[in-house]
Amino acid sequence: MIAILRKSAPREAVESLISWIQDKGLETHVSHGENETIIGLVGDTTRIDPFLLESMDIVERVQRVSEPFKKANRKFHPADTVVDCGHGVKIGGGHFQVIAGPCSVEGDNLVRIARRVRAAGATMLRGGAYKPRASPYAYQGMGPEGLSLLREAADELDMPIVTEIMDPRDVQTFIDHRIEVMQVGARNAQNFPLLKEVGRTRTPVLLKRGMSGTIDELLMAAEYIMSEGNDNVILCERGIRTFETRTRNTFDLNAVPVLHYLSHLPVVADPSHATGYTRYVEPMALAACAAGADGLEIEVHDDPEHAWSDGAQALTPDQFDRTMERIRAIRSVVAPSGDDRA
Numbered sequence: 001m002i003a004i005l006r007k008s009a010p011r012e013a014v015e016s017l018i019s020w021i022q023d024k025g026l027e028t029h030v031s032h033g034e035n036e037t038i039i040g041l042v043g044d045t046t047r048i049d050p051f052l053l054e055s056m057d058i059v060e061r062v063q064r065v066s067e068p069f070k071k072a073n074r075k076f077h078p079a080d081t082v083v084d085c086g087h088g089v090k091i092g093g094g095h096f097q098v099i100a101g102p103c104s105v106e107g108d109n110l111v112r113i114a115r116r117v118r119a120a121g122a123t124m125l126r127g128g129a130y131k132p133r134a135s136p137y138a139y140q141g142m143g144p145e146g147l148s149l150l151r152e153a154a155d156e157l158d159m160p161i162v163t164e165i166m167d168p169r170d171v172q173t174f175i176d177h178r179i180e181v182m183q184v185g186a187r188n189a190q191n192f193p194l195l196k197e198v199g200r201t202r203t204p205v206l207l208k209r210g211m212s213g214t215i216d217e218l219l220m221a222a223e224y225i226m227s228e229g230n231d232n233v234i235l236c237e238r239g240i241r242t243f244e245t246r247t248r249n250t251f252d253l254n255a256v257p258v259l260h261y262l263s264h265l266p267v268v269a270d271p272s273h274a275t276g277y278t279r280y281v282e283p284m285a286l287a288a289c290a291a292g293a294d295g296l297e298i299e300v301h302d303d304p305e306h307a308w309s310d311g312a313q314a315l316t317p318d319q320f321d322r323t324m325e326r327i328r329a330i331r332s333v334v335a336p337s338g339d340d341r342a
């Protein structure tokens with residue numbers, strides 16, 4: 001961390017700032033330039049609140065030198081992380097997977113949808129048994145019964161499950177149902193007790209970007225999980241809230257290459273929640289593939305008009321068949337030599 005001081009900073013004030021920093025256990029390197037004085041802070045800079053430092057009268061600006069995320073940082077882990085989701089399904093480092101299924105687990109239709117998405121080439125089954133809804137009166141999900149339905153369908157089809165966890169108290173229930181991938185949704189991207197609790201397991205976590213979360217906040221959320229010992233984190237870009245109203249969210253496809261640049265973790269893109277409308281899901285799924293995503297999460301429902309949630313953005317199984325064909329076509333161009341391709 002570097003503190004750039006104001007030109008007018010009196011010598012005594014500079015000295016007392018240096019002692020304040022040193023009292024926190026950090027070393028200081030001071031350089032007196034012609035126009036400004038710069039203090040380099042060396043050591044455990046987490047002991048310093050950069051905003052407090054910058055609020056001091058003699059400080060003009062504070063600049064971080066290293067990122068606050070360490071375990072998720074590609075600098076310290078140059079090779080791509082490959083997350084093993086079980087059932088022979090790996091993601092990251094050239095392994096590309098498509099996660100598909102309904103928004104909510106609703107009942108017997110789950111297995112029918114699962115068979116169709118499996119036949120089309122999806123390799124992981126999604127479906128929410130615990131639903132984060134803006135209204136407490138909206139459908140909240142089937143709970144443990146929904147997890148059992150997912151388990152039955154996934155076992156029949158030999159697919160790993162991706163399903164959302166909202167409450168740290170549910171971790172054991174997810175483990176009891178052998179859930180292969182726990183999804184932490186956009187609304188929980190800064191639910192720190194939940195991030196820590198899933199971090200104490202070794203179950204892979206699909207971590208979605210918060211609705212108004214920056215890329216750095218997503219990486220710090222991953223850091224929460226990893227700092228507890230769970231390195232099996234998959235990042236997910238699902239669109240962010242902006243002033244645009246023609247789509248449910250604004251798909252920030254920049255995040256895909258940016259996350260790959262900053263982090264070694266696999267990056268999945270979710271064109272369903274990012275766009276909110278069936279008609280936009282395929283083009284944006286293809287764009288995400290072209291941008292280098294390691295996987296896609298796509299909502300599919302066999303009767304979208306009667307879906308219990310997110311019917312407006314669901315692909316029908318027939319539409320999904322076509323989208324998968326096109327995904328394969330894009331993948332054959334952008335990653336022609338990989339194995340494990342969808």
Ligand code: PEP
Pocket residue numbers: 103128132184185186187208238270273
């Ligand atoms: C979901 O995947 O069904 C979901 C609720 O996603 P998000 O957290 O991205 O809104």
Ligand code: MN
Pocket residue numbers: 103104273299309310
């Ligand atoms: Mn949904």
